[in-house]
Each structure stands twice: as C-alpha cells, then as structure tokens.
Amino acid sequence: MGAERVIVVGAGMVAQRFVQSLREQDEAGRFEIEVYGEEQYAPYDRVALTSFFSKAGPEELLLGAPELWDDPLVTLHRDTRVQRIDRKAQTVSLDNDVERTYDHLVLATGSSAWAPPVPGVDLPGVFMYRTLDDVAELRDWVRARQAIVGRPVRGAVIGGGLLGLEAAGALQSMGATATVVEFANRLMALQVDDSGGEALKSLIQRLGVQVKCGVATSEVAPDADGNAGTLKFSNGGEQLVDVVVFATGIRPRDDLAREADLPVGERGGILVDSACRTEDPSISAVGECAASESDQGMSIGLIAPGNTMADVTAHRLLGGDEVYLGADTATKLKLLGVDVASFGDAFATTPGALEVVYSDPFSGSYKKLVMTDDASVLLGGMFVGDASSYATLRPMVGAALPGDPSSWILPEGQAERPDLELPDAANVCSCNNVTAGSIRSAVNDDGIHDLGELKSHTKAGTACGSCLPLVKKILNTELEKSGIEVSEALCEHFAMSRTQLFSAIQVAGLTTFTEIIERFGSGHGCDICKPTVGSILASIYNGHVLSDDRAALQDTNDRYMANMQKDGTYSVVPRIPGGEITPDKLLVIAEVAKEFDLYTKITGGQRIDLFGARLEQLPDIWQRLVDAGMESGHAYGKSLRTVKSCVGSSWCRYGVQDSTSMAIALEERYRGLRSPHKLKVGVSGCARECAEARGKDVGVIATEKGWNVYVGGNGGFTPKHAQLLVEDVDDETVFQVIDRYLMLYIRTADRLQRTAPWQEEYEGGLEAIKDVILNDSLGICADLDEHMTHHIDTYEDEWKAVLNDPKRLAQFTSFVNAPEEPDPSLAYVTERGQRRPATTAERTALVHASSTSTSETESPS
Amino acid sequence: MTATVPGTRHGLVPVCSLDDLVTDLGVAALVGDTQVAIFRLDDGSVHAVQNLCPFSGANVMSRGITGDRGDEPTIASPIYKQVFSLLTGKCLVTMDKEPVAGGPDLAVYQVSIDNGQVMINLAGGE
Incomplete structure (x- = not known):
C-alpha cells in the first residue's frame, strides 16, 4: 500500500478526475486514495443528467473506466458522509463514527441546488435538479401524476438557466408540458445577451416550451391534496401546475471548511491559491466548492475548470509546479436540441470593442463576434441556434482573425472563410486542456494518424466533444503537410466531396x-x-x-433505364408497390416475358425481373408494360428500389397494422427519388417482423399504437440492423420523419455511401441526426420537407416519358447504321426451360456446331 | 439507312451522318462483322474504338461514359469500369482485373468526316 494517504471528500465528477489523474501519474504507487461520497452511486456524469431519461439505468452515466475503482490503491466509500475535519490531528470523522487520518485532504464537495425561500418550496411535487436521485424522484412523480390526472401533466421550471432548460426538456420528454419561469429579463442570462436571449426564447417556444421572463415566483400554493397546485407570481399572475422544478442556482458546499476555520470567499467557496491549496498546506479544494484566487475568489460552476483544478492538485502532490490559471468560461451547450455557446468577452466589456452580429429570425439563429476596435483581433463570441463556428473560433481568442469577421457568422457558403492556422499555444480542448501544439506533436512526432487514436492519446475531445471537428481539422492539416493524402476530392475533376x-x-x-x-x-x-x-x-x-x-x-443502367447484365443485354423490372399485384398484371408480365423470351426470376424485393432484353427491345417491352398500367421500378437507379412488406392486418392473424397499405404509400411517395446509393424500405405488420424491415435503410414496424421507424439498416457486404428513430407514431409522422431522414442523407452522404455508414460517420451520429429531424436543430426541416414535397409533386414515370419522346427513343438502337439488327455476338443455352448466356466453352462449341448447321441455340432476334 | 453496311476490310466506310452523333453519347456501328464504338466529344472531334470490352467480352463500349484523364480523352467500360484512352486505346485503369477477350487495350480506328458523313477505316485498327 502507498506510504501516504490522500482522502477525497466528495465523489462527483471532479473527484473522479482527481483520482484518475493521480493514479495515472503516481507510477511508484506513493499514494493510497480514499474517496468518500454521500450518494449511493460511483461518480457519474452530472452534466448529462437529463440523458438519464433516455438511458437504461444510472450505470450508463458512470464516469471513466470501472477499473479505476478496482485499483488496490483506491477505495471508494459510497453512502458515507464526512462530518468533521480535525486539522490538528489530520483526521476526518465519518457519519459512522469512524475516524480516518490523512496526509493530504482534497475537498471536492461540489455545490448544492439553491431555491429561493418562497412559501411552498417544500410541498410534495416540488423538486430540485441536481442529483440522480432528484431526477429519479421527479420521473416517478410525473409518472404517478400522469396516471391520476388523465391529461398531460402540467410542469413548470423556475429558472431559465442551463439546468432550468435541461429540466424543461426532461419534463417534455416525459410527456408533461413545460413552462420556464425566469426572474431575469432573458434566458441564459450568464451566457447570452438580450438579443441572444430573444432568439433562444423563440427557438425554445417553437419546441412547445412556454417561456416567461422577467417574472418572479412568489409562492407555490398547494392543491386540495396538499401537493403543489398553483404557481403564484409577484405580478399577480397564476398558473396551474402538477409538478415544479427549481433550477434557481447553486451554492458551493463549503460547510466542512467553514467549521474547520478555513477561509471562504465573499460569495461562498473555499478560498484556494493558484495551486488549489487552502490556507492549510495539507488541504486542497477543487471544483465548484472551491473559490480560486485565479478566479478572483469566485466559485465557477463549470466542469472544465474543475477538471483542470483536479489535474493541478494531482500534479502538485507529486512535486510538480503546475498552476491553475483561472477558468475559461467558454461554454457550448445543446439545450432541448438548441445550440447555445459563448466564449471570451462575449458581452463586449473591453473598451472600444466592436460587435459583429448576424441574426436570422426565420431560422432563429443569432450569432455575434466581439472584435477589438480595429476589427482585427477576436475577443469573444456568442452563438444561439447555430454554433458550428464555435470550435474553430474559440481557440482564436486574442489572436488576429484574418479576413472579414462577418464571414464566420454568415450562413456557410455565403462568404469565403479564410483558412485559420491556430497558434501552438491555443487551447483546443478546454475540458482537458489540450493545445493545438500538443495535437500537432502527437501527429508529427508520435506518428498518430487516426482520429480515434489521437483522442485516446491526447485526451482531446474525450469530454464534451465540442472540439472534435477542430481536432480532426488539425489532424488533416498536419497529414497534408507531411504529404499524406486525406483528399475528399471526388475525382481529378472536382476537388470537393x-x-x-x-x-x-x-x-x-x-x-x-x-x-x-x-x-x-x-x-x-x-x-x-x-x-x-x-x-x-x-x-x-x-x-x-x-x-x-x-x-x-x-451510368449505362440509368442511361437506358434498365440493368445491364454480363453479356451487355438488360433486365427489366416493373414496379410492384409493396409486392402487391393483380393476376391481370401478372398475366401481362408473363406475356411480355414469353413474347421476348426473357429469363424470369422473382427478386428479393418482391417483384419480377425479366432478363435478356436487348437495347433495341427495351422501348417495345416498356410500351406493353406501360399500356397495362405499370411503371419503372427503378431497379437500375441509385434510388428507391422497393418497399417490401408482409401482408399485415388485412389477412394475417397476428398483424396489428395494415403493413401492405403503408408499404404502397411509402413506395409511391419515394419512387424515383435519386440518392447517393440505392435505398430499400421494409414494412412489417407486427413485431414478428416478417418483412425483415430492420435489414433495410428504413424499416417501419407496426406496434399496437402505431409504427416504430428504424433507420440505417443494411444487408449486403456489411450487414447492419436499423436503429430506432421514433416510436409509436401515426402515419403522418412516419412520412414526415422518413422524408427528412432521406433528404438529409441525400444532401450530406458521400458518393456511394449507404445509410448505415453515413449514419455512423455523421457528426454526432444518430443522436445528432435525430436532433436535426425531430428537434430541427439546424433549422432546415422546413427546407427538407419542401424538397421532398417537390419530389413527390414532380414525379413522373421515366419510361412513359421516354416512350412519348422520339428524340430520346432514338437512343435505343443496337447500331447507328442498323438500328434493328441484334448484336450478332450474343449466344444462349437453355437451362431448366429458360435461356441464359453461354459460357466461353459453350460459345466455342456453339460456333463449331453452327458451322455444321445444327444448333440448339436460340436466335437472338 | 440500309440494314447492314457491306463489309470491307480496306478503305473508309461510311457509317452514319455526323448529325446522328450526340456529344458524349456513344453509338455502336456494324462495319462488316466488326462492331465499332463511335464517340463525338464536346471539342467536335470524333473517335472510334472496338465495341468489344476486353474485360467482359461483351460488345458494350459505345454505352460507356466519356471523360478525360489529364488531357487524354477517355472512355470507361460500363461493365467493370475499366478506363481506356480514346486516342491510343490503351487501358489506363484495369480495376485490378484481367482481360478475358484479347489484350487489355482497345483497337482504335481511323475516322474522317466527309460531307457530313462519318467514315471509319477498319484497316487502321490495331
């Protein structure tokens, strides 16, 4: 065991970071570490608290590798509270009356939620939003009320800051309504200015959350059962509620330090120097409970500075001389799917600072850069709705920004953005303190050429991930410099992807x-x-x-609207929506197949493929099919192929929805839609999944209440099951989400990239795609919808159009000087009653046979 | 137009009118027993190569996509996407495949335009 004992009070995110940092650096095993946490959980990701509602259990929020707590030099005591510190004896007393001595004490007690002392704040139905238990209790309450009231639960959140908006999102995700009540005149008052607050308010209201700003809550009044029932406001207004969440701020938990006579800051927080030490050299404080002289004695409620303090403390224990230089208060958040970011001097407090503003009321985005008075040096910035430039610009604070500053906030493509070369000292990942220089050195000196390896090697982008686009860009730039090809160019003719x-x-x-x-x-x-x-x-x-x-x-398939086979003839596939076909149409297909002697096979997509049609025969074949009411099946296109379905509730004993009608509706909606690769869709009428819909790019599976939509499935070379996009939705929603999913794929996928890899490589993955489609996080849904409507409205059968156009028909000839003459090189043999192309050996035999004038081959005419 | 052009191994044979050729859309022509693929490019030039794709054995070159590699005009086979020079017939991109019918390169035929008629000389084929 280690020679010296470090006791950590608190088992939150910063405590976890400290333990991890010390164990990584203390190779000699000098310290043994005891961690005391009052919660029943190992350290979890409090920043991601809201995702608790979409996760299976608390364990999915746990931080870091579990091996950390199996380390013999680390002991985690959960459910254990430290009562008192005896500085003279260097001991702490636990709530089970045990005393433990320490060589070094690290206070990481964090902060607690604070609620204003309004009457009714302790009623049942009033919650805080700070711990996993808070969130679990809130969920249980909402579920229980839901069962009683028989209408959507009415929710209200007091506080329009980060946690308040998170809580509003959580209420909505549980099916409750949500009203956010903010005392200040705008939301997120610490991060955005008045205009930004307005933009944020309107974006959030579009998502169905009510917002009241400039309103003070004076009382939570009880209903007849004594639960929270009415919110009363100081302006005389009232609102009926079933649940209230207070997210009105946090207070540093410094009681232990106060009782041990350690100095605290004016507004709370244990005072520490730039080495994170308190007045007592054997006691340090890190994270939200600390108030560092580097932050002017203020406590900072952000995770990134806490992590830095934890690293500094670990380093100091091992004799290092690192210092904590104060918080980078830059933040980038996604609240209810809306991006909010600010960095540097976002409020333009520098004398003479210029503000360059772009605001688009239609998409709801608001973007601002703060520059020095000569518009040359970047001081800070603020983004609401679209924070795509954040990762690039944040590390440039204090550096000259080349070009016109407005190019960074105008919508992409409207202005040329100059290339930025970040200084080596620029902090790229503020969560883990990784500079551009250390990333470059990892690429050039350590030979790391892969983004994943670069992440694990430098730790950049492993916390909040917002800097990943920048890390990737630095990686690519360095690789390019060393002559390693990372070109996204389509081919030698286009440098673009x-x-x-x-x-x-x-x-x-x-x-x-x-x-x-x-x-x-x-x-x-x-x-x-x-x-x-x-x-x-x-x-x-x-x-x-x-x-x-x-x-x-x-490609030849699209040029002749048929699938070229190995001998240069084509196959023909009429559309059979949903695999449903009348006997009369089957008869027409059979007649055509007989007349043109086409090899006939049923496809995997529930339709019929007719092989062996020569180029010059295609118009005659299609004339027959079109006359009988059939149309192109686009089997030849990078486009929607088929929508496969089971028979569904109209015949099946088990079906719960009419999968065939849904499949036909989908096939008729998306027929002819050109895309980066082929698209296949499946619809199953119950959970037995007979249509194998989850193997398709889009799979729709019936539930008792409606449909589940899955996306990104693939057969082929790398099979993938489709992932859940939405649950239990009605027909209209099925169409809407698939419209948007397909359009986003069509717009952003690479050449010949199927949906499964596209979905994996899309920045932020399926979650980000969901955000775009379901929460309109990019503000493009209206555009995607319109685009698909245009497709549906302008659809025409390609084959019918060609049959009516003599100029295009003229292309369907075998020889320019002999338009009706069949290709003389074609040769076939009969197998199982149908013909197939002759093999080379068979061909030689045929030539020999025909020269002696007996042949079993069929003439190609 | 006649059904077939009488085969001749020597000299120029008229195959079609220049107006029959649409820029970048190849056509096949039957010159005797030989299938020829003819392309009119956007600079007005007309090129003729064998219609037989060496990598598949199918007569399909006329249905490929024209383009260029550097300054060299090219044609890509529609079957396995090999790329050939329209000037020399040389196979520039084999797509890691072996030819199944003859060598990897295409025969190139001499083309001349006479009074709006496209004439092919099979004797120049190599």
Missing part, C-alpha cells in the same frame, strides 16, 4: 454538367463525377435522367 458539391450546385442553382464543371471543376469529367453530378441534379430538381445534357452523365 459529394456533400460539398451538392450544396454548391444547390446554392448556385446550376442545372447542367457543363456549367457545373466550368464553375466548380476542371477538365471534361469522368465516369466517377459524371454519374455523381447526374444523381445530384436528379435529387435537387427531379428532372428526367435523360433530359438536357444529362443522358451522357448516366
């Missing part, structure tokens, strides 16, 4: 390949970029794949 090209074409409104390559590329294009542009044009405008100069862009 498909995603970039998509938005460039959309923004510029270009409609032909010639214009596009002149504007954004070089040369004449190739078999990579041409089909990509063809697909993008089809996705954006939904014009005919063979219109204008587009025919020459298409």
Whole structure:
C-alpha cells in the first residue's frame, strides 16, 4: 500500500478526475486514495443528467473506466458522509463514527441546488435538479401524476438557466408540458445577451416550451391534496401546475471548511491559491466548492475548470509546479436540441470593442463576434441556434482573425472563410486542456494518424466533444503537410466531396454538367463525377435522367433505364408497390416475358425481373408494360428500389397494422427519388417482423399504437440492423420523419455511401441526426420537407416519358447504321426451360456446331 | 439507312451522318462483322474504338461514359469500369482485373468526316 494517504471528500465528477489523474501519474504507487461520497452511486456524469431519461439505468452515466475503482490503491466509500475535519490531528470523522487520518485532504464537495425561500418550496411535487436521485424522484412523480390526472401533466421550471432548460426538456420528454419561469429579463442570462436571449426564447417556444421572463415566483400554493397546485407570481399572475422544478442556482458546499476555520470567499467557496491549496498546506479544494484566487475568489460552476483544478492538485502532490490559471468560461451547450455557446468577452466589456452580429429570425439563429476596435483581433463570441463556428473560433481568442469577421457568422457558403492556422499555444480542448501544439506533436512526432487514436492519446475531445471537428481539422492539416493524402476530392475533376458539391450546385442553382464543371471543376469529367453530378441534379430538381445534357452523365443502367447484365443485354423490372399485384398484371408480365423470351426470376424485393432484353427491345417491352398500367421500378437507379412488406392486418392473424397499405404509400411517395446509393424500405405488420424491415435503410414496424421507424439498416457486404428513430407514431409522422431522414442523407452522404455508414460517420451520429429531424436543430426541416414535397409533386414515370419522346427513343438502337439488327455476338443455352448466356466453352462449341448447321441455340432476334 | 453496311476490310466506310452523333453519347456501328464504338466529344472531334470490352467480352463500349484523364480523352467500360484512352486505346485503369477477350487495350480506328458523313477505316485498327 502507498506510504501516504490522500482522502477525497466528495465523489462527483471532479473527484473522479482527481483520482484518475493521480493514479495515472503516481507510477511508484506513493499514494493510497480514499474517496468518500454521500450518494449511493460511483461518480457519474452530472452534466448529462437529463440523458438519464433516455438511458437504461444510472450505470450508463458512470464516469471513466470501472477499473479505476478496482485499483488496490483506491477505495471508494459510497453512502458515507464526512462530518468533521480535525486539522490538528489530520483526521476526518465519518457519519459512522469512524475516524480516518490523512496526509493530504482534497475537498471536492461540489455545490448544492439553491431555491429561493418562497412559501411552498417544500410541498410534495416540488423538486430540485441536481442529483440522480432528484431526477429519479421527479420521473416517478410525473409518472404517478400522469396516471391520476388523465391529461398531460402540467410542469413548470423556475429558472431559465442551463439546468432550468435541461429540466424543461426532461419534463417534455416525459410527456408533461413545460413552462420556464425566469426572474431575469432573458434566458441564459450568464451566457447570452438580450438579443441572444430573444432568439433562444423563440427557438425554445417553437419546441412547445412556454417561456416567461422577467417574472418572479412568489409562492407555490398547494392543491386540495396538499401537493403543489398553483404557481403564484409577484405580478399577480397564476398558473396551474402538477409538478415544479427549481433550477434557481447553486451554492458551493463549503460547510466542512467553514467549521474547520478555513477561509471562504465573499460569495461562498473555499478560498484556494493558484495551486488549489487552502490556507492549510495539507488541504486542497477543487471544483465548484472551491473559490480560486485565479478566479478572483469566485466559485465557477463549470466542469472544465474543475477538471483542470483536479489535474493541478494531482500534479502538485507529486512535486510538480503546475498552476491553475483561472477558468475559461467558454461554454457550448445543446439545450432541448438548441445550440447555445459563448466564449471570451462575449458581452463586449473591453473598451472600444466592436460587435459583429448576424441574426436570422426565420431560422432563429443569432450569432455575434466581439472584435477589438480595429476589427482585427477576436475577443469573444456568442452563438444561439447555430454554433458550428464555435470550435474553430474559440481557440482564436486574442489572436488576429484574418479576413472579414462577418464571414464566420454568415450562413456557410455565403462568404469565403479564410483558412485559420491556430497558434501552438491555443487551447483546443478546454475540458482537458489540450493545445493545438500538443495535437500537432502527437501527429508529427508520435506518428498518430487516426482520429480515434489521437483522442485516446491526447485526451482531446474525450469530454464534451465540442472540439472534435477542430481536432480532426488539425489532424488533416498536419497529414497534408507531411504529404499524406486525406483528399475528399471526388475525382481529378472536382476537388470537393459529394456533400460539398451538392450544396454548391444547390446554392448556385446550376442545372447542367457543363456549367457545373466550368464553375466548380476542371477538365471534361469522368465516369466517377459524371454519374455523381447526374444523381445530384436528379435529387435537387427531379428532372428526367435523360433530359438536357444529362443522358451522357448516366451510368449505362440509368442511361437506358434498365440493368445491364454480363453479356451487355438488360433486365427489366416493373414496379410492384409493396409486392402487391393483380393476376391481370401478372398475366401481362408473363406475356411480355414469353413474347421476348426473357429469363424470369422473382427478386428479393418482391417483384419480377425479366432478363435478356436487348437495347433495341427495351422501348417495345416498356410500351406493353406501360399500356397495362405499370411503371419503372427503378431497379437500375441509385434510388428507391422497393418497399417490401408482409401482408399485415388485412389477412394475417397476428398483424396489428395494415403493413401492405403503408408499404404502397411509402413506395409511391419515394419512387424515383435519386440518392447517393440505392435505398430499400421494409414494412412489417407486427413485431414478428416478417418483412425483415430492420435489414433495410428504413424499416417501419407496426406496434399496437402505431409504427416504430428504424433507420440505417443494411444487408449486403456489411450487414447492419436499423436503429430506432421514433416510436409509436401515426402515419403522418412516419412520412414526415422518413422524408427528412432521406433528404438529409441525400444532401450530406458521400458518393456511394449507404445509410448505415453515413449514419455512423455523421457528426454526432444518430443522436445528432435525430436532433436535426425531430428537434430541427439546424433549422432546415422546413427546407427538407419542401424538397421532398417537390419530389413527390414532380414525379413522373421515366419510361412513359421516354416512350412519348422520339428524340430520346432514338437512343435505343443496337447500331447507328442498323438500328434493328441484334448484336450478332450474343449466344444462349437453355437451362431448366429458360435461356441464359453461354459460357466461353459453350460459345466455342456453339460456333463449331453452327458451322455444321445444327444448333440448339436460340436466335437472338 | 440500309440494314447492314457491306463489309470491307480496306478503305473508309461510311457509317452514319455526323448529325446522328450526340456529344458524349456513344453509338455502336456494324462495319462488316466488326462492331465499332463511335464517340463525338464536346471539342467536335470524333473517335472510334472496338465495341468489344476486353474485360467482359461483351460488345458494350459505345454505352460507356466519356471523360478525360489529364488531357487524354477517355472512355470507361460500363461493365467493370475499366478506363481506356480514346486516342491510343490503351487501358489506363484495369480495376485490378484481367482481360478475358484479347489484350487489355482497345483497337482504335481511323475516322474522317466527309460531307457530313462519318467514315471509319477498319484497316487502321490495331
């Protein structure tokens, strides 16, 4: 065991960080560590408290590797409170009357929720929002009230700061209504200014949360049963409530220190120096319970400074000389799916500071940069609604910002953004104190070329993750410098990725390949970029794949609207929505197959594939199919293929919803939709999942109450089960979420990237995609909806359109000088009553046979 | 247009009118027993190569996508996506495949335009 004993009071996030930091650095095992926490849990991620509602249990919130608590030099005592410190004896007394001596004491007692002393604050139905137990009790109460009142539970949150908005989101996620009551004249008063507060308010109200600012709560009055029933405001107003959450601030927990005669700050918090030591050199204090001289004796309620204090303390114990330089109060939060971020001198308190503001009431975003009086040096910034520039700009505080500052806050694509070269000293990850220099050194000196390895090596981006885009950018820049290819270029003609090209074409409104390559590329294009542009044009405008100069862009399948097979003939697949087909249509397909002698096979997507059609036969075949009321099945396109379904509740004994009708509706909605890769959808009428919907890009599975929608499933080379997007929704919602999911995929996926890898690589993963689709976190849902509506409204059957257009029909000929002449090289043999292409050996035999004039082959005509 | 053009191994054979060729959309022509793929590019030039794809054995080159690699105009096979020079017929990208019909390169045929007629000379094929 270690020679010296360190006792840590408190088992929160900062305590965990301290233990981890000390164990990592104390290689000789000099210290044994005892941690005392009053909660029944090991240290958990309090910042992510709200995610408790979407997680299976408290264990999913636990912090760090569990091995830390199995370390023989570390003992965690849960449910144990330290009562008293005896500085002279260097002991602490526990609530079980045990005394423990220490060589060094670390106070990490954190803070407690504070509620104003209004009458009724102790009624049943009034909650704080600080610990896992608070959150669990709140959940149990809401569930219990729900069962009693028989209508949505009425919730109110007092306090419109970070925790208040988190709590409002939690209430909503439990099906309760939520009203946020804030005493100040705006939300998030510490992070945003009045205009930012207004933007935030309107974004949050769009999500269905009511907001009252500039209102003081004077009483929580009881209902007839003595539970919280009415909120009374100082302006005379009232509001009926079933549950109230107080999120009105925190107070440092410094009682132990006060009782031990350690000095505390004016507004609370144990006073410490820049080494995080109290007046007593064997006692340190870290995190929210501490008030550092580096922070002017103020307690800071953020996790990043707490982590730094923990690291400094561990380092000092081992004889190091690190200092805590004060908090970087930069924050980036996602509240109810709305981004809020501020950094540096966000309120422009520097004399002469200039504010550059961009505000878009339509999307609800508000962005501000604070610059020095000559607009050259960045002092700070504030973002509401869209904080995409935060990670790049935050480390630039105090440095010259090249170019026009407004380019950083205008919507992307509206202004050219200069490339930024971060100084080595710039702090990229403020949670873990990682500088640009140390990331560069890890890439160049330690040879780390992979983002995942870089994260575990430097710890950058492992806490809140907001700096990850920047870390990735530094990695790529360094790799490029050392000549390692990280090009996202589509091909030698376009330096952009498909995603970039998509938005460039959309923004510029270009409609032909010639214009596009002149504007954004070089040369004449190739078999990579041409089909990509063809697909993008089809996705954006939904014009005919063979219109204008587009025919020459298409791969042969799209160019002739059929699937090319190994001998150069094609297969034909008419659409059979949901796999439902009348006997009459089956007869037509059978007649066509017989007449043109087409090999016939049922596909995996519940339709019929007719093989062996020659180029010049395609129009005749399709004329017959179109006349019988059939249309293109787009089996040849990077587009929606089929919607597979089971028979569902209309016939099945077990079906709970009409899966066939849903499948037909979906297939008719998305038919002809061009995308980065093929799309498959499945609909099952009950949980038995006979349609194998979770193996599809989009799977819809019936429940007793409606439908569950799953996304990102894949068969093929790397099979993946689709993941849950929404539960128990009605038909309209099914359409809406799939509309948005598919459009977002179409806009942002890479060339030939299926939904499963796209979903994994999308920044923030499926959670971020959900946020975009369900909470409109990017403010683009209206646009996505409109785009899909345009697709649905402008859909036409491609084959019918070609049959009516002599110019396009002229392309369907075998030879320019012999339009009806079959390709003389085709040769077939019969197998199981149908024909198939002859193998090379069979072909040689056939040539020999035909020269002696007997042949079993079928003539290709 | 006649059903087939009488085969001849020597000299220029008319196959179609220049107006029959749409920029960047290849066509196949039957010259005797030989299938030829003909392309008109956006600089106005016309190129002819064998229609047989060496990597699949199918007569499909006319249905490929035109483009360029550097300054060299190219055609990509629609079956396994090999890329060939339209000037020399040389296979520039094999896609890690072996040819199944002859060598990896395409035969290139001499093309001339006479009075708006596209003429092909099979004798130049190599």
